[in-house]
Amino acid sequence: MALERTLSIIKPDAVAKNLVGAIYTRFESAGLRIVAAKMMHLSKEQAEGFYAEHKERPFFGALVEFMTSGPIVVQVLEGEDAVLKNREIMGATNPAEALAGTLRADYAETIDENAVHGSDAVESAAREIAYFFSDEEICPRTR
Numbered sequence: 846m847a848l849e850r851t852l853s854i855i856k857p858d859a860v861a862k863n864l865v866g867a868i869y870t871r872f873e874s875a876g877l878r879i880v881a882a883k884m885m886h887l888s889k890e891q892a893e894g895f896y897a898e899h900k901e902r903p904f905f906g907a908l909v910e911f912m913t914s915g916p917i918v919v920q921v922l923e924g925e926d927a928v929l930k931n932r933e934i935m936g937a938t939n940p941a942e943a944l945a946g947t948l949r950a951d952y953a954e955t956i957d958e959n960a961v962h963g964s965d966a967v968e969s970a971a972r973e974i975a976y977f978f979s980d981e982e983i984c985p986r987t988r
């Protein structure tokens with residue numbers, strides 16, 4: 846087990862459905878700690894930069910349009926095996942394939958509007974955290 850950090854986004858569909866608190870409760874109940882958080886409304890450039898790895902994929906334009914369609918809530922989650930644990934809490938990319946009890950099974954309608962993002966590896970987590978947060982904006986536990 847390793848203490849890790851991962852980047853999580855509550856996407857525009859879930860923010861619009863007023864699910865921020867419900868989703869935070871899932872993270873906290875699983876032992877993940879919120880050590881940084883902010884609400885943002887991404888510009889096209891910010892969304893394109895964040896998802897640059899997907900820029901050649903056929904869904905890229907729709908993904909950027911969706912991610913800029915409304916406010917999001919971005920957080921850094923910290924805990925034992927946080928990257929994998931968050932992916933388990935989220936469930937499969939396609940909500941139709943997500944296990945019962947996962948965020949995407951419970952709160953997402955389609956693969957295009959799937960409620961949450963989570964980093965897929967420790968390396969991508971470090972890059973994604975730095976994309977949204979300066980070191981000073983991350984507030985580790987002190988007590």
Ligand code: RTP
Binds near residue numbers: 938956957958962965
């Ligand atoms: P995310 O990055 O948002 O956490 O999702 P993920 O790792 O589960 O999936 P990824 O492959 O990184 O894809 C990023 C987002 O692009 C949309 N997508 N659409 N229509 C499609 O086939 C398709 N595939 C991916 C999803 O919204 C996915 O979350």
Ligand code: MG
Binds near residue numbers: 963965
């Ligand atoms: Mg991904």
